[in-house]
Structure formats: C-alpha cells, structure tokens
Amino acid sequence: MIGVDADLYRMKTLANFINGQYVAPLEGRYLDNFNPATGELFARVPDSGPEDVEAAVQAAQAAFPDWAALPPDQRHDILRAVSDGISANLDRLAEAETIDSGKTLHTSRTVDIPRAALNFKFFATALLHFASESHQQPGALGYTLRQPLGVVGGISPWNLPLYLFTWKIAPALAAGNCVVAKPSEVTPYTAYLLGEICQQAGLPAGVLNIVHGLGPRAGEAIVRHPLVKAVSFTGSTRAGAEIARIAAPMFKKLSLELGGKNPNIIFADCDYEKMLNTTVRSSFANQGQICLCGSRIYVERPLYEKFKRDFVERVKALRVGDPFDSASDQGAVVGKAHFDKVMGCIELARQEGGTILCGGEPAPQSAPLDKGWYIRPTVIEGLPLQCRTNQEEIFGPVVTLQPFDTDEEALALANGVGYGLSATVWTNHLQRAHRFAAELQAGIIWINCWLLRDLRTPFGGVKQSGVGREGGWEAMRFFMETKSVTLG
Numbered sequence: 001m002i003g004v005d006a007d008l009y010r011m012k013t014l015a016n017f018i019n020g021q022y023v024a025p026l027e028g029r030y031l032d033n034f035n036p037a038t039g040e041l042f043a044r045v046p047d048s049g050p051e052d053v054e055a056a057v058q059a060a061q062a063a064f065p066d067w068a069a070l071p072p073d074q075r076h077d078i079l080r081a082v083s084d085g086i087s088a089n090l091d092r093l094a095e096a097e098t099i100d101s102g103k104t105l106h107t108s109r110t111v112d113i114p115r116a117a118l119n120f121k122f123f124a125t126a127l128l129h130f131a132s133e134s135h136q137q138p139g140a141l142g143y144t145l146r147q148p149l150g151v152v153g154g155i156s157p158w159n160l161p162l163y164l165f166t167w168k169i170a171p172a173l174a175a176g177n178c179v180v181a182k183p184s185e186v187t188p189y190t191a192y193l194l195g196e197i198c199q200q201a202g203l204p205a206g207v208l209n210i211v212h213g214l215g216p217r218a219g220e221a222i223v224r225h226p227l228v229k230a231v232s233f234t235g236s237t238r239a240g241a242e243i244a245r246i247a248a249p250m251f252k253k254l255s256l257e258l259g260g261k262n263p264n265i266i267f268a269d270c271d272y273e274k275m276l277n278t279t280v281r282s283s284f285a286n287q288g289q290i291c292l293c294g295s296r297i298y299v300e301r302p303l304y305e306k307f308k309r310d311f312v313e314r315v316k317a318l319r320v321g322d323p324f325d326s327a328s329d330q331g332a333v334v335g336k337a338h339f340d341k342v343m344g345c346i347e348l349a350r351q352e353g354g355t356i357l358c359g360g361e362p363a364p365q366s367a368p369l370d371k372g373w374y375i376r377p378t379v380i381e382g383l384p385l386q387c388r389t390n391q392e393e394i395f396g397p398v399v400t401l402q403p404f405d406t407d408e409e410a411l412a413l414a415n416g417v418g419y420g421l422s423a424t425v426w427t428n429h430l431q432r433a434h435r436f437a438a439e440l441q442a443g444i445i446w447i448n449c450w451l452l453r454d455l456r457t458p459f460g461g462v463k464q465s466g467v468g469r470e471g472g473w474e475a476m477r478f479f480m481e482t483k484s485v486t487l488g
C-alpha cells in the first residue's frame with residue numbers, strides 16, 4: 001500500500017514529483033484544495049511556477065537518453081509494474097479520487113482507477129508490438145523511422161483525474177519519451193500518489209515528472225519551454241486555444257482534446273429499454289461531467305411524449321448524496337466555482353424560456369455534507385438550437401430535450417453547434433445508422449450504445465472539440481518524430 005498518507009482525510013500538503021523525489025515548490029506557494037462532498041479544505045497543492053517546471057524539464061532531459069535506449073521488453077516491464085501498482089492500490093486511489101472530485105466511490109472503483117491501470121497495461125503491451133512501414137520500389141528501399149521526441153508535456157482536466165492523466169503519460173513513456181505532466185489543480189491527489197507507485201515500479205528518476213499548479217502559470221510554463229517538443233492537452237476549448245496560440249509559432253506537436261456539446265439522437269424504431277437506460281447514464285454519469293455525455297437529446301416526434309415521461313421519471317429517481325454511500329447514484333459536482341457555473345447555466349436556461357421538467361436546483365444534504373456542492377439532475381425542454389443553453393458547454397447534470405420530424409432535421413440540429421466531439425444515434429435502421437455515421441460532424445459516433453471504448457481506436461473531436469487523435473497507434477505516433485529513409 002501507499003505509505004504517503006496515514007489518513008486520507010487528514011489535511012495534507014502535496015508535493016511535486018521531480019527527478020524521482022517528492023519536492024516542495026521552489027517559491028513555497030500553495031493553493032487550497034477542497035473536498036466537494038463536504039466543502040471542507042482537505043489539501044494544500046503546490047502553486048508551481050516556471051522554476052519548478054525548469055527543474056522538471058532538466059530532470060526529464062537528463063533521463064531521456066537512457067530511457068529511450070532501454071530495450072523494449074525492459075520498458076514494458078516497468079510500465080506494466082506501474083499498472084500493477086495502480087491495481088494493487090485500487091481501494092486507496094479510488095477513495096482519494098472520490099474525496100478530491102466528489103464522484104461516487106463506485107465510479108472511482110469501477111471506472112477511473114481500473115482504466116488508469118489499463119492505460120499503462122495497454123501501452124506497455126503496445127510498445128512490444130509497435131512497428132513501422134517499409135516501401136519497396138525497383139532498386140530502392142524506403143523505410144519510416146519513428147523515434148521518440150525527447151521531453152514531452154501532458155496537461156489534464158479534473159473530470160477523470162487519474163484516468164486522463166495516465167491516458168497521456170502511458171503512451172508518451174511507451175514511445176520512449178520523458179514526461180513533464182500537470183494534473184488539474186482542482187483534482188491533483190491521485191496524480192500525487194502516482195509518483196510513489198512509479199518509484200516502487202522502478203521507473204528511473206526523471207522519466208516522469210509531475211508538477212502541480214495553475215494552468216496559466218505551471219501549465220503555460222510547460223507549453224512555453226523550448227525543450228518540450230510536444231504537448232498533449234485535454235481540457236476546455238478556451239485553454240486549448242490559448243495553448244495553440246503559444247505553441248504554434250514554436251512549431252510544437254499538439255494534441256488538443258477539448259469541450260463538447262454532444263447530441264443524442266433517438267429514433268422511434270430504437271430498442272427502447274436499452275436506449276432509456278443508456279440515455280439516463282449518458283446524460284448524468286459522473287454528474288454529467290464527462291466530455292462524452294450527451295447534453296442535447298433529440299427524439300423523433302412519435303416517441304417524444306412517451307420518452308419525456310419515462311426519462312423524467314427515471315431522472316427524478318436518481319439519488320444525489322454522499323459519494324461514499326453505495327446508495328447514491330450521483331455525488332457532488334467538482335467544486336464551488338463549477339457549482340456556481342452550472343447553477344448560472346440553469347438560470348440562463350430559465351431566462352431563455354426553457355421549461356425545467358425536473359431538477360433545476362441544488363440538492364441539499366444534511367451535516368456533515370451540508371456545505372458540499374450538490375445539484376439535482378436537470379432536464380429542460382422548449383429551447384431553440386441557437387440559444388446559449390444549446391450552444392455552450394455546461395459540463396454538469398443538465399440536458400435539454402427537443403423533438404424532430406425528419407432525418408434531415410435531426411442532422412441539422414446535431415451538427416448545428418460549434419463543437420464536434422461525440423454523437424449517439426439510437427435506431428435499428430441500418431442505412432440510416434450508416435448515413436448518420438458519415439454525416440454527423442463528430443470524431444466519435446456511437447450507434448445503439450454509449451461510452452464503449454476500445455483503446456485501439458482513435459479518440460478525438462472535430463471543430464471546436466479539438467485536433468489530433470489519441471488512442472492506439474495514433475497516440476504512439478503522436479509521441480514520435482517520423483523520418484523517411486531511402487536506400488538506393
């Protein structure tokens with residue numbers, strides 16, 4: 001077991017993980033970190049600056065030659081040991097994730113932490129099978145040489161903290177790079193614990209460096225550093241644009257996984273029970289704080305009233321409460337600022353003329369949870385496509401409903417926003433399913449399912465949802481430089 005903290009609930013001071021050691025931020029500045037379930041302060045997080053990033057980059061640069069030269073089977077063994085270490089610490093990491101983020105312990109135990117372990121396992125194996133192309137022509141042989149970049153940066157958000165942090169780190173390390181990574185300042189705890197797991201797994205000092213702090217300070221210092229050759233970022237479209245603005249003139253490789261406003265299109269010919277069960281999940285899993293949640297639900301008119309009645313009944317029955325209570329379906333949203341933002345979005349929907357079918361208010365709890373940040377799952381109807389509620393990302397437990405009459409109308413509604421991350425279609429009409437897969441403006445399409453992920457498949461969005469793809473070989477190739485070699 002991890003021995004850093006004797007008591008998960010005791011107030012703690014986190015540290016950066018640089019060159020294989022836990023170290024305090026050089027300027028001694030810290031940020032407050034709150035437990036969203038209780039609203040209580042529970043950790044102090046390094047407010048790192050450029051000098052901490054400099055130390056991390058120098059450690060990564062020094063570690064790079066040996067790590068890149070390590071035979072693949074040895075690199076595999078170390079990354080596999082990190083995966084095993086995450087699995088061995090499932091209980092502790094799941095509790096830490098829940099205290100930090102407010103998500104239910106069930107979600108942390110069954111989704112976040114197992115997936116973090118799988119990310120390392122998957123890319124540990126991928127590196128053993130990675131191969132590159134060769135092309136023959138009369139009298140000449142060309143081959144594609146793919147080499148690690150050197151030092152790369154990873155910046156991740158708060159909604160799936162360890163899951164998305166490792167989704168960047170694991171392929172970067174597997175490809176032979178050394179990493180400087182920053183988790184969200186809102187949910188830094190499991191990333192902090194990962195340092196010790198890496199130590200125990202035998203990851204050489206400097207190969208992975210974890211720097212905590214704010215986006216515009218520590219995050220931007222990673223993006224700006226001349227030795228950081230590529231940045232893999234997941235977060236808001238606003239921050240992604242800022243990162244692109246800084247990195248583009250430096251010609252850095254960029255992978256940007258950004259916001260979404262995903263449509264969920266339901267046809268009357270769908271498998272109704274499966275669709276209903278999944279739509280409750282795809283709307284409100286993790287309090288609606290998954291970039292892939294469907295936030296705009298479009299229902300074919302003959303099914304609309306029945307769906308509305310059944311859906312609202314199911315949503316009203318969701319229990320919002322203590323994330324550690326196995327009876328809770330929904331925990332707290334991640335923090336006060338986000339609570340205020342989501343409540344503001346609900347107020348805006350009212351002002352825009354929306355009808356609140358259920359929710360629309362905080363979900364008060366009794367002590368000791370009475371200062372936590374809980375919101376009732378909210379369903380709204382009666383709003384046009386062009387209003388802000390249907391155009392802007394809310395990223396909370398809020399969905400809108402709208403009927404449609406034709407395939408063309410459904411496509412126009414689905415595609416009529418600036419985002420293009422994912423889309424879900426419910427139909428048993430094969431040709432329609434293929435047509436929608438081809439014509440929907442999104443990087444990820446689910447037909448008659450949601451959130452089924454195969455780690456070999458490309459993952460990413462179009463339009464304001466980002467550029468680049470993660471997953472499988474796409475991620476391995478992103479973290480490598482490509483050379484074309486021809487032998488005459």
Ligand code: NAD
Nearest residue numbers: 156157158183184215219220235236239257258259260291
């Ligand atoms: P955010 O953009 O505020 O922060 C994400 C990370 O970027 C944090 O670590 C933050 O410190 C850092 N950051 C912020 N500004 C920065 C800057 N100028 N330079 C460098 N780093 C900076 O996002 P968030 O609120 O943490 O996360 C929610 C957002 O993430 C939502 O928009 C959601 O859709 C998106 N998201 C997208 C995906 C995806 O795969 N497309 C997955 C999860 C979340």
